[in-house]
Amino acid sequence: MGRFWSLLFLSVPVLGTLCYLAGMLTRSGPLALWFPENVNSMANEVDQLHDLILALIGIVFVATGLVLFWFTWKYDASVNDQPVRFVHGSHKLEFWWTAIPAVILIGLAIYQLKVWSDVKIRRPMLAGLDGQMDTADDQPMPPQFEVVARQFEWRFRYAGEDQLLDTVDDILGDVNELHVPVGEIQVGSLKAADVLHSFFIPALRLKSDIVPGSQQIVWFRADKPGSYEIVCAELCGWGHYKMKGRLVVETKDEYQLYLQSLRAKQYQRDFSQPSVAQVYERDSGETGGSGPLGTNLSLAGGAQ
Amino acid sequence: MSNSTRSVWGWLTTYVFARDHKIIGLQFLFSTMLWFLVGGMLAMAIRWQLAWPWQNMPIVGPMLFSGEGGQISPEFYTSLVTQHATVMIFFVIIPILTAAFGNYLIPLMIGAEDMAFPTLNMMSYWMMWPAFLLIGFSFFVPPYGAGAGWTSYPPLSVLVESSPGSGLAQTLWLGGVACVGVASMMGSVNYLTTIIQMRAPGMTFLRMPMTVWGLFITAILQAFALPVLTAGAVMQLTDRLLGTGFYLPELASANNSPAVSGGGQPLLWQHLFWFYSHPAVYIMILPAMGMVSDIIATFSRKPLFGYKPMVLATCTIAGLGFVVWGHHMYTSGMSPVLGITFAAATVAIAIPSAVKVFNWLGTMWGGKIQFSSPMLFAIGFVSMFIIGGLSGILMASTPVDVVIHDTYYIVAHFHYVLVGAATMGIFAGTYFWFPKMFGRQMSEFWGKAHFALTFIFINGTFFPMHLLGAGNMPRRYADPYHFELFADMLPLNRFITICALATMASQAIFMLNFLGSIFFGKRVGRNPWNSNTLEWSAPSPPGHGNYDFQPIVHRGPYEYGNPNHPRDFHPQTEPGPEDLTSPLQEVSHES
Numbered sequence: 001m002g003r004f005w006s007l008l009f010l011s012v013p014v015l016g017t018l019c020y021l022a023g024m025l026t027r028s029g030p031l032a033l034w035f036p037e038n039v040n041s042m043a044n045e046v047d048q049l050h051d052l053i054l055a056l057i058g059i060v061f062v063a064t065g066l067v068l069f070w071f072t073w074k075y076d077a078s079v080n081d082q083p084v085r086f087v088h089g090s091h092k093l094e095f096w097w098t099a100i101p102a103v104i105l106i107g108l109a110i111y112q113l114k115v116w117s118d119v120k121i122r123r124p125m126l127a128g129l130d131g132q133m134d135t136a137d138d139q140p141m142p143p144q145f146e147v148v149a150r151q152f153e154w155r156f157r158y159a160g161e162d163q164l165l166d167t168v169d170d171i172l173g174d175v176n177e178l179h180v181p182v183g184e185i186q187v188g189s190l191k192a193a194d195v196l197h198s199f200f201i202p203a204l205r206l207k208s209d210i211v212p213g214s215q216q217i218v219w220f221r222a223d224k225p226g227s228y229e230i231v232c233a234e235l236c237g238w239g240h241y242k243m244k245g246r247l248v249v250e251t252k253d254e255y256q257l258y259l260q261s262l263r264a265k266q267y268q269r270d271f272s273q274p275s276v277a278q279v280y281e282r283d284s285g286e287t288g289g290s291g292p293l294g295t296n297l298s299l300a301g302g303a304q
Numbered sequence: 305m306s307n308s309t310r311s312v313w314g315w316l317t318t319y320v321f322a323r324d325h326k327i328i329g330l331q332f333l334f335s336t337m338l339w340f341l342v343g344g345m346l347a348m349a350i351r352w353q354l355a356w357p358w359q360n361m362p363i364v365g366p367m368l369f370s371g372e373g374g375q376i377s378p379e380f381y382t383s384l385v386t387q388h389a390t391v392m393i394f395f396v397i398i399p400i401l402t403a404a405f406g407n408y409l410i411p412l413m414i415g416a417e418d419m420a421f422p423t424l425n426m427m428s429y430w431m432m433w434p435a436f437l438l439i440g441f442s443f444f445v446p447p448y449g450a451g452a453g454w455t456s457y458p459p460l461s462v463l464v465e466s467s468p469g470s471g472l473a474q475t476l477w478l479g480g481v482a483c484v485g486v487a488s489m490m491g492s493v494n495y496l497t498t499i500i501q502m503r504a505p506g507m508t509f510l511r512m513p514m515t516v517w518g519l520f521i522t523a524i525l526q527a528f529a530l531p532v533l534t535a536g537a538v539m540q541l542t543d544r545l546l547g548t549g550f551y552l553p554e555l556a557s558a559n560n561s562p563a564v565s566g567g568g569q570p571l572l573w574q575h576l577f578w579f580y581s582h583p584a585v586y587i588m589i590l591p592a593m594g595m596v597s598d599i600i601a602t603f604s605r606k607p608l609f610g611y612k613p614m615v616l617a618t619c620t621i622a623g624l625g626f627v628v629w630g631h632h633m634y635t636s637g638m639s640p641v642l643g644i645t646f647a648a649a650t651v652a653i654a655i656p657s658a659v660k661v662f663n664w665l666g667t668m669w670g671g672k673i674q675f676s677s678p679m680l681f682a683i684g685f686v687s688m689f690i691i692g693g694l695s696g697i698l699m700a701s702t703p704v705d706v707v708i709h710d711t712y713y714i715v716a717h718f719h720y721v722l723v724g725a726a727t728m729g730i731f732a733g734t735y736f737w738f739p740k741m742f743g744r745q746m747s748e749f750w751g752k753a754h755f756a757l758t759f760i761f762i763n764g765t766f767f768p769m770h771l772l773g774a775g776n777m778p779r780r781y782a783d784p785y786h787f788e789l790f791a792d793m794l795p796l797n798r799f800i801t802i803c804a805l806a807t808m809a810s811q812a813i814f815m816l817n818f819l820g821s822i823f824f825g826k827r828v829g830r831n832p833w834n835s836n837t838l839e840w841s842a843p844s845p846p847g848h849g850n851y852d853f854q855p856i857v858h859r860g861p862y863e864y865g866n867p868n869h870p871r872d873f874h875p876q877t878e879p880g881p882e883d884l885t886s887p888l889q890e891v892s893h894e895s
Contacts, residue, residue, distance in 0.1 A: 001752075005675050005683075008759065012687050016767060023771040033771040033796065035707070036789060046703045053701055057694040064690050067665055072683065077605070077672035084865030084872065085670030089610035089663075097662045098613075098655060105651040108701065113644060115703040120640035151466070151558065194558035195460040195467075196570060198635065198710060202776040202789060207706050211570050211637040212459060213553020229789050233635075233710040233778050235453045237460060237467040238379035241781040 002076030006069055013065030020058070036202050039224040039249070042185070043205035045115040053108065119205075124185045124219050143189035143217065145178065149197035149210050152239035154178070154230060158259055165189060171262045176245040181255040182225045190216040198234035201247055209234050222249040321430070323422035324848055328429050329408030330741065335432065336400040337818075343391035344808050349376065350384050355794075355801035357783045379468045381782035382451035386469070389454035390439060390477065394484045397726050398584065399432065401591040402526065403491050405733055406519045408741065410495055412839035412846065413516050415504025415855035415877075420497040424490050431487035439480035442473040450477035453780065455577060458551035458570050459558065462543045466558035478541045485534030492526035495519060504838070506857030510615070511876065513837045513861040514608065517615050518594025521622045525583045525590075529626070533580030536573060543568075574636055578629035586625040588722060589689075590618060592729025593660060596682045598861070599732050600664055602835045603679035604671030605872050607862040610663040617656035617663075624653040634705045643702045650700035657693050661686060671865070672872075676833070677751030681732035684759050688724025692717055695770065710780075713773025719766045731758070731814070738818075739832045743844045744825030750817040757810035764803030768796055834873045837861045841877045 027034045038047050074080065128137030146165050148155040156173030159165050173179070180186045190199050192210040200207040204220045222228075230245030250258070322328055345364070352361050353376045360366070360374035376384070407425065411418055419425045443449050451469025452461035460466050461474055499520045503512075512520070542548045551573045552566025601608040608614065630638065630646030664686050673679065695717040699705045708714065731754075739745045777790045784790040831840040838861075842851050855877050863874035874880065 002673070002675050005680060008756065009683065009687055012691075012763065015763075016691070019767055019771065023774055033793070034774050035776065043703075046707060049701060050698070050704045050707070053698050053704060057697055061690060061694050064661060064665070065687070068668075068683070068687060068690075071665060071668040072673060072675075075604070075668060075671050075673050077674050080672055082670070083867060084604075084606050084672055086607065086865050086867055087609070087670070088607045088862070089613065089666070093662075093666065094610050094613045094659070098659055101658045102652075102655050105654055105697070106648075108697075109648045109651045112647070112701050112703060116640065116643065116647070119703055119706065120643070194556075195463065196457055200710075200776075200778070202707070205707050207635050207709060209636045211553075212556060213566070213570065214637060216637050229787055231776070231778055231787065231789070235382065235457070235460065235780045238377075238382055238447075238451065238469075240382070241378065241783050242786070244787055 002072070002078050006073040006076070009072055010065070010069035013062045013069075016065075017058070017062060020054075036228075037224075038203065038205055039222050039226070039228070040204035040206065040220045041223045042219065042221050043119055046119060046205045049112055049115050056104065056108075123217060124187060141185065141187045141219070143187045145173070145180070145186070146189045146191065147178070147199055147210070148191050148193055149199065149232070149236075149243075150193035151195065151237050152232070152243040154199075154243070154245040158262070160259075160263075171259055172266050173262060176230075177248065178230065178245065179248045179250060179255055179258045180222055181252045182249050183221065183223055184252070185219060185221045187217060187219045190218060195236050196234045197232050197236050197243070200231040200233035201228060202231065203228040204247075207233055222247070225249050225251065321426055323418075323426045325407045325411050325419045325422070325425060326741075326846065326850075328425050329404050329406075331429050332399050332404035332407060332432075333741075335436070336396050336404055339391050339395040339436075340400075343388055343396055344811065346384055346388035346391065348805060348808055350381070350388060351801040351804045352376070353381055353384075353782060354784075355798040357785065376782070377447065378782045379447040379451060382453070382467070382780065383447055383449035383469050383473075385780050386451055386453050386477075387439075387443065387449045390450075390481075392722070393454060393584070393588070394481065395432075395436070395439075397588045397722060397730070398484075398488065400730055401588065401726070402488065402495070402519065402522055403428070403432075405515075405591060405595065405730075405737075406491065406495055406523075409515055409737065409839065410498055410519055411502070412740070412842060412850055413513055413837055414499060414502065414507050415838050415851065415857065416498060416502035417849045417851070419494050420502055421494050425494050428487045428490035428494065431483055431490065435480040435483035435487065438476045438483065442476035442480070445471070445473040445476065447473075450474040455581070456481075456540065456573075457577075458540065458543070458573050459553075459556050462540060462551055463556060463558045463561060463564075464544070465561035475541065475544060478537050478544070482534050482537045482541070485530050485537065488526050488530050489534070492523040492530070495523040496527060499523070504855045504857055507838070507876075508857075510612070511857055511860045513594070514597035514611075514614055514618075515591070515594040515837075517618055518591040518597075521618050522587050522590045525587050525622055525625065529580045529583040532576055536576035536580070539576075540573065571633075571636060571638060574633055574638075575629070578632045579626075582629040582632065583622075583625045585718075585721070586621055588726050589729075590621065592685065592726045592733070593618070593689075595733040595736070596685045596729050597660075597664065597667075598835075598837060599678045599682040599736050600667050600686075601862045601864060602736075602833055603674045603676055603682070604668050605674070605864045606667060606671035607864055608663070609666030609669070610659075611860065611862060613659055614663050617659045620656040621653060624649055624656075628653055631700060631705070634702050635709050640702075647700055647702045651697065654693065654697055654700070657689075661690055661693070675752075676735075677746070677748055677755055678732045678736035678833075680752060680755040680759075681728050681735065684755065685725050685728040685732060687759075688720050688728060688762070691767070692720030692724055695720065707776070708773055710778055711773045712769045712775075712777045712779065715779055716766050716769035716773055719769070724762055724766065728758075731755075734818070736833070737839075738821065738825075739828045740839055740842075740844050740846070742822050742825070743827060744821055745828050745832060746817050746821040746825055750813055754810060754813045754817065757813070758807060761803045761807040761810060765800055765807055768800055772796060772800075831875070834871075836863055836873050836875050838876050841875055 023033045124141040125138040126141050127133050128139050144159050146157045154176050156178045158171040160169035160171050190210045192212040198209045208216045208218050228247045232243035366374040447468045450473040451467050464470050539550045549566035549568040551568045555563040556566045557563040628650045631650045634643045735751050777784050830844050857876045865872050
């Protein structure tokens with residue numbers, strides 16, 4: 001029976017590796033079981049880091065799996081006629097198999113710092129008064145759009161001509177649809193109207209929880225025109241699973257046209273329906289985003 | 305009459321309100337196994353929905369929710385994921401390891417008559433019952449349970465209007481969790497005192513078996529981390545019931561509810577919750593690691609490789625375990641600068657985990673491996689812990705975690721640790737100590753059949769989940785398939801569900817074997833496995849007071865295969881030379 005058990009343990013690294021290889025091969029096929037294509041050029045390093053770590057742990061996974069198989073095969077009591085190796089340990093081995101993983105792992109922790117700071121800490125900057133980058137008066141880039149997450153939909157607002165949010169020329173976006181120009185750095189401000197949500201765009205390698213009562217800042221540069229899905233990744237209630245949005249990456253001209261059409265709609269709407277509450281109620285009705293307990297109008301949140 | 309009253313009283317104090325650690329251990333074992341069944345059923349319902357979304361659940365569906373025609377509703381789905389995790393973590397894995405095995409084994413393995421505080425011990429079991437009843441009852445409050453996830457993040461868990469499950473069911477849930485906290489606290493104080501104060505003569509700290517080390521360090525983790533969760537849960541209760549605002553931001557509101565003046569911080573709960581719940585991960589794995597170390601040494605007929613490094617690794621994991629809670633919060637909105645510290649501590653915790661794996665492999669190297677059912681489950685533990693541990697490194701890296709956080713990658717990872725490793729450890733321990741508990745042995749044939757099926761189907765269930773995670777399929781989605789991104793994942797989810805159902809079905813073998821062997825198993829003597837540790841020199845099952853002689857400990861627990869000794873094992877109680885040809889294990893000559 002020992003042979004059977006050794007082979008059973010051998011099947012783990014073999015089938016596990018095959019499983020991962022199959023996943024990677026579907027990267028571009030119809031049955032996508034791998035990370036979607038990354039279109040955010042500011043997060044290329046995330047994918048490289050993932051591949052590096054996956055390669056490292058893949059090697060350890062296969063190596064330890066093979067050792068486990070070999071030991072259960074060779075030292076099976078029913079076939080091993082050698083006497084038991086009566087040892088209690090080895091200082092030398094303990095030292096090396098502590099030191100080598102330690103060096104690799106601590107190295108990894110340091111190596112990934114730059115990637116982390118690029119995607120989450122170092123917000124894109126604009127040149128200050130002196131018109132030059134990397135000088136002391138650089139300003140953090142203001143957000144060009146705002147996301148307000150609520151049960152169970154995404155609402156968007158654009159900064160308008162003055163490039164600043166919370167000013168009179170802000171443009172109210174369509175529900176569940178965010179437009180951005182291709183190839184430009186975009187900064188977004190995230191707010192939640194009711195409970196926790198998480199703004200997750202797999203194609204941008206971007207995820208940020210949104211905490212009611214505070215603001216999150218995200219940034220990216222989408223380099224490929226197209227339509228990508230926005231996913232809510234933090235449990236936000238019974239309709240969590242249907243909180244689907246769409247990111248449309250388009251050329252600068254298309255983007256400007258879209259904003260103009262939004263602005264036209266907004267002015268039309270302002271004269272005929274001056275109440276913001278009515279606008280929200282109508283939108284909730286259109287998208288079916290309201291909860292079972294009534295509409296989702298909330299007193300909190302930044303969209304008003 | 306008075307005679308029968310006395311006998312009823314005697315029966316009650318012996319078997320129901322028992323103060324004997326062995327009875328309490330068995331009470332915990334049976335209670336947790338029943339909850340294991342409940343938690344498993346909940347998992348099957350989750351898997352049903354993911355494989356055949358919105359289709360009527362066969363057999364159980366109409367019984368549970370005939371109103372909806374046996375279909376799982378989205379609000380019931382959030383209850384399912386919440387209750388599955390709650391039951392499995394708070395009612396199964398933590399109590400079965402720390403309370404069932406902890407209670408049964410600690411006094412026996414250190415040569416004590418009983419726990420230091422038998423009455424406190426009894427109360428720790430009976431404090432579980434309010435928790436069982438509160439959370440059990442919350443299943444019957446529409447929509448059949450709390451639905452804010454086992455993590456119970458506010459505002460969802462605090463604003464009653466935010467979700468159908470955030471009403472009474474959530475209040476009951478929080479009350480239940482607070483009771484579990486009190487019960488575990490009572491247990492952990494008891495285990496600590498017993499291990500520090502009541503070791504038999506000669507049982508120095510560095511002669512304690514790894515099982516006791518695992519339970520000892522776990523008790524420290526529980527004693528220091530659990531009060532934080534208990535207090536946090538009470539604070540959430542007062543937010544809900546008394547209108548305090550610990551976790552609610554200013555003007556919090558959901559679903560048109562009147563805005564409340566909160567002034568608190570939703571992230572505060574996440575910090576308090578994970579300050580407990582990350583050490584809880586180690587609470588759920590360290591005792592199993594200890595048991596597996598003992599079992600691998602016993603059935604390799606060889607001393608445990610690197611006993612002291614193993615002890616040190618256990619302590620290091622526990623110490624680092626207190627400073628890594630933030631890795632659950634990389635994307636939570638906490639300052640990303642904090643993430644750097646937590647990432648460094650988290651990758652560091654992989655070092656002692658790796659040391660443990662290498663030492664288990666080192667123990668098998670050059671041994672004579674007996675493939676008994678406990679040993680198979682122990683090797684299964686190592687095999688699956690490797691997978692769960694390695695995938696953890698991906699998540700420890702902050703930028704990578706941003707992508708895979710809250711996807712099935714995480715689900716695959718922690719199920720490999722908790723189902724793959726911890727549950728394998730629990731089965732290994734059950735097969736191993738069953739003879740001590742009941743004086744009979746479980747069927748080896750059915751034990752091995754149980755192992756083969758469980759091992760194959762658990763891997764079949766959880767390994768492909770890594771691919772779902774790589775495809776970024778989010779957790780806690782009742783129906784992900786209306787997204788273009790996840791539309792192709794239905795066939796793989798069906799495969800996973802079939803494996804999960806098969807895993808569940810395989811447990812019938814275990815249940816029949818377990819229950820049948822209590823009455824019909826092969827009778828065995830004190831030491832059926834030829835093991836060294838102290839409990840095997842006591843009668844099987846041990847009577848009240850445990851030992852029929854005063855155990856005196858002469859050596860460490862792992863003297864297997866000594867060529868200078870006539871037998872291939874050398875029990876700790878057996879008098880004889882204390883010399884050890886050991887490069888690592890210097891025995892201190894106390895007592």
